[in-house]
Amino acid sequence: MNGKHALRNGILWGLGFALMIAALYMVFIYVPTEKHTGIIQRIFYFHVPVAWVSFLAFFITFISSILYLWKRQTKWDAIACASVEVGVIFTTLVLITGPIWAKPVWGIWWTWDARLTTSLVLWLIYIAYLLVRSLATEPAKGARYSAVIGIVGFIDVPIVFLTVNMWRTQHPTTIIFEGGLTTPMLMTLLVCIAAFTVLYVLLVIQSSGLKTMEAEIRRLRIIKAE
Amino acid sequence: MENLGYLLAAYTVIWAVVFGYILFLQRKQRRLQRQIDALKGSIEK
Numbered sequence: 001m002n003g004k005h006a007l008r009n010g011i012l013w014g015l016g017f018a019l020m021i022a023a024l025y026m027v028f029i030y031v032p033t034e035k036h037t038g039i040i041q042r043i044f045y046f047h048v049p050v051a052w053v054s055f056l057a058f059f060i061t062f063i064s065s066i067l068y069l070w071k072r073q074t075k076w077d078a079i080a081c082a083s084v085e086v087g088v089i090f091t092t093l094v095l096i097t098g099p100i101w102a103k104p105v106w107g108i109w110w111t112w113d114a115r116l117t118t119s120l121v122l123w124l125i126y127i128a129y130l131l132v133r134s135l136a137t138e139p140a141k142g143a144r145y146s147a148v149i150g151i152v153g154f155i156d157v158p159i160v161f162l163t164v165n166m167w168r169t170q171h172p173t174t175i176i177f178e179g180g181l182t183t184p185m186l187m188t189l190l191v192c193i194a195a196f197t198v199l200y201v202l203l204v205i206q207s208s209g210l211k212t213m214e215a216e217i218r219r220l221r222i223i224k225a226e
Numbered sequence: 227m228e229n230l231g232y233l234l235a236a237y238t239v240i241w242a243v244v245f246g247y248i249l250f251l252q253r254k255q256r257r258l259q260r261q262i263d264a265l266k267g268s269i270e271k
Contacts (some may be wrong), residue, residue, distance in 0.1 A: 007229065026271055038229060039228070039229055039233055040228075040229040040252065042233055043232070047236070050240065087248075089247055093239065093243055096236075096239050097235065097236045097240065098241065100232050100235050100236040101232070101236065104229045104232050105230075199244070203247065203248070203251070207251060209255070212229045213255070213262060214258065216262055217261050217262060218268065223269055225264060
């Protein structure tokens with residue numbers, strides 16, 4: 001890693017840390033408790049940003065996969081794969097924190113309604129992406145096939161987002177765009193979204209760097225074998 | 227403070243998974259760097 005990259009990463013880690021501290025302060029101290037559901041509503045401030053990051057991650061994968069199939073540059077494949085890895089982790093967190101929130105509010109951990117089911121399908125699509133890569137006999141083939149999944153699989157992202165408005169679901173609607181939040185709630189949510197977005201960028205930089213190192217190892221092994 | 231347990235569970239899971247992943251990435255980076263150094267060393271010989 002050169003000095004420029006180290007400085008960039010240092011700034012990003014510092015910014016991410018400061019934003020996370022601010023987010024935790026706002027979630028647990030600054031923001032008032034919601035009247036109807038009580039303290040459990042505070043899960044919202046991390047549940048929504050985590051979902052946002054997973055959508056962002058799969059969008060970046062969608063763009064990077066198109067660029068990889070078009071230009072065949074390994075950097076795009078590395079970014080796409082790293083972004084899926086992070087996206088799957090954050091989707092997993094959405095699927096865990098959602099039921100933890102649902103149990104005291106709805107009285108059930110899970111229901112097969114449109115939002116929850118399409119979110120689970122989204123998670124399965126990108127698990128398939130990672131499986132295709134890991135099971136491919138040749139890395140180039142794995143990169144090509146997974147890029148196709150990265151492009152086609154993105155179709156589910158807008159479906160997940162729109163489910164609460166298109167169908168009658170148990171899940172709350174997108175109240176952020178409907179003015180359903182008070183100013184302190186909205187401020188807290190925005191700080192949390194910023195903190196998780198910076199965390200996403202950091203994790204993708206770190207993870208895509210590892211993909212580049214793996215490619216370097218494959219190249220060195222070929223040189224050694226010759 | 228009803229449902230505090232659920233709230234703590236949710237935040238604990240988020241932090242455990244995020245820190246676990248960061249730890250996994252750092253360990254993998256060290257392992258890959260060792261492999262690169264070893265391969266470079268054996269090619270130079």
